[in-house]
């Protein structure tokens with residue numbers, strides 16, 4: 001069917017299960033823009049299965065094996081990339097310092113394809129990694145490629161999700177723009193809107209674990225999510241601590257009694273209920289734990305989109321955003 005709306009082409013690198021894609025497509029839909037994914041890549045077979053079941057396309061595999069010249073032209077690039085130590089650090093040679101890391105693959109694609117904008121996401125620890133050198137090298141490499149680059153640490157809890165998840169979000173644009181990160185949008189969704197009412201017995205902790213938890217902690221909230229830290233201390237909140245792909249079995253327990261279901265984990269990351277969960281519970285936990293919080297990225301996209309789309313009246317869209325989310 002012919003679509004006369006403005007089309008924005010994007011690529012979804014390290015796509016996982018498509019958190020960036022949902023955020024971008026939703027934000028574009030709200031502005032009556034046609035968001036078109038022209039390339040996606042993830043090395044993990046199970047992530048590819050989930051992505052294909054939900055978006056009808058199987059992502060390409062290992063990005064290190066893909067020639068940047070083979071990637072289609074696009075307007076905006078998304079990448080929530082794994083953080084790895086850089087081997088030659090502190091010498092500030094720019095891009096060459098990043099060879100052998102997955103960031104290098106993002107940078108070589110940006111260099112070749114010159115998208116208008118990009119959004120990169122990583123764990124908050126990237127900021128302090130190697131005393132700040134890793135981030136410095138990343139930012140310098142991006143600036144050397146001709147981009148105006150900004151970064152901020154955002155928390156999913158500030159963007160409507162009941163999950164404390166802090167992530168660095170790096171935004172780059174070819175032109176100098178007045179981009180500002182979205183102000184917090186409060187309040188976050190109550191857990192009652194996340195938690196399922198009928199939960200299979202298999203998600204419940206053993207009586208031994210439940211009793212042990214309840215002996216050592218009393219929560220001031222109901223419902224609440226109980227979190228056990230590395231030293232075994234329990235805390236509980238009306239929101240979840242960050243979901244983690246490789247967390248131990250009982251790291252988070254709803255009301256100290258049961259683990260989160262796969263659907264609840266996806267909801268905590270802002271994935272809508274139409275999202276099909278087609279993998280095992282173990283894989284679903286890994287995928288949700290690796291994903292980017294959809295609402296947080298959507299808020300960033302809403303502030304960036306007026307600079308990427310040519311059909312939008314920048315000032316009007318940004319004013320409307322402010323009126324909606326920062327009425328004072």
Ligand SMILES: C[S@@+](CC[C@H](N)C(=O)[O-])C[C@H]1O[C@@H](n2cnc3c(N)ncnc32)[C@H](O)[C@@H]1O
Nearest residue numbers: 014015016017019042043044062063080291292
């Ligand atoms: C932090 S997760 C990104 C998750 C994604 N933003 C989402 O919303 O689901 C990083 C992803 O990078 C993928 N990955 C790691 N090495 C890769 C490589 N060499 N090529 C392509 N993907 C890779 C992993 O399989 C993982 O899914």
